[in-house]
Amino acid sequence: MSIDVGARLRGIRTTFGLSQRELARRAGVTNGLISLIEQNRVSPSVSSLKKVLDGVPMSLAEFFTMDLSATPRAFFSADDLVELGNPQVSLRLVAAQRPGRQLTLLHERYAAGAATGEEMLTHRGEEAGVVIRGRIELTVGGAVGVLGPGEAYYFASQLPHRFRNVGREACEIISACTPPTF
Amino acid sequence: MSIDVGARLRGIRTTFGLSQRELARRAGVTNGLISLIEQNRVSPSVSSLKKVLDGVPMSLAEFFTMDLSATPRAFFSADDLVELGNPQVSLRLVAAQRPGRQLTLLHERYAAGAATGEEMLTHRGEEAGVVIRGRIELTVGGAVGVLGPGEAYYFASQLPHRFRNVGREACEIISACTPPTF
DNA sequence: CCTTCTTGTCTAAGATCCTAAACACCATGA
């Protein structure tokens, strides 16, 4: 093998902030297989590699075309952002391919009535954002606020938090968090 | 598998005019494996597919990127060339819409009956040209065309190709290829 | 009609991939 499939897969998985188990769960394979592939202990079948890449998601063509030695890009068009969410809560990641990324910058879009879920979120790091369209209800700890265009937030992610679009219009937010949870 | 690896491999092999056994010999695998892959009876490992494609030759990236439904045009009428110059110095561009072009120019002249040889040529890169006098028979992959003055060609040099002057008059071509191999 | 060569397909057996489960390690929190 002239191309290093293992290193390439590991690079992709880590830039997306996924553990072997999480990627395996999304792909419908076992975490052991991810480990073996990344160590080049096995050469995966095309169908297996396809399943793994579906969990990112990424096409086989993109996988084999990807140039890891290329200098990191400085500019990205809207189409270059990688979708990580779902139709209700769209999370589009900036510079997803960039290796060693220290910051996660997202272009979020909440459909009317959409929310991050029933459970409150809590994780390491800090996060902040600015609302650019619509209105969002943000709960942090015991505090609840409703933010509109131009308004912003900043809090420690350890505090239980939840986003909920209480308006009729879709709400867009540019947010950042560190360290990369995605 | 959303992409049809078997059909894709079979299409490539046949356009290169190779039997399963001949491709297997070049690739260092067995003919049975080629057969099974083409029927999608197995999903080859990446390393096996790499070996098979080395026999063509073709990279994994090219294999998965290749769009068989939208093969780039091989032949252009005189009207299909794009004028880039002026009345004094006319510069008419071939395949202007083709992405990722990188070319250098040649002035070829084929005597009556001359050809590039019995064997089909195949090498890396791309080549293109315009007939300016006489007539030339050009075979590219499975396609055969006879081009006269003002007509042009553009194809990937990996496709087996051959030039043959089938007229009584000498034939002149302005051609370009990349990288500057031949 | 026979050979003889080609083609692609099929099948047992060996090689490799893939899974399930356990392992060691580290961080966090009771």
Added chain:
DNA sequence: TCATGGTGTTTAGGATCTTAGACAAGAAGG
């Protein structure tokens, strides 16, 4: 300190890929 939950790694064994060889069909020539 111990428990818990996270990480990546390893291994035995079942599943799949790959090989070696046989098979059938078709074409060319005697």
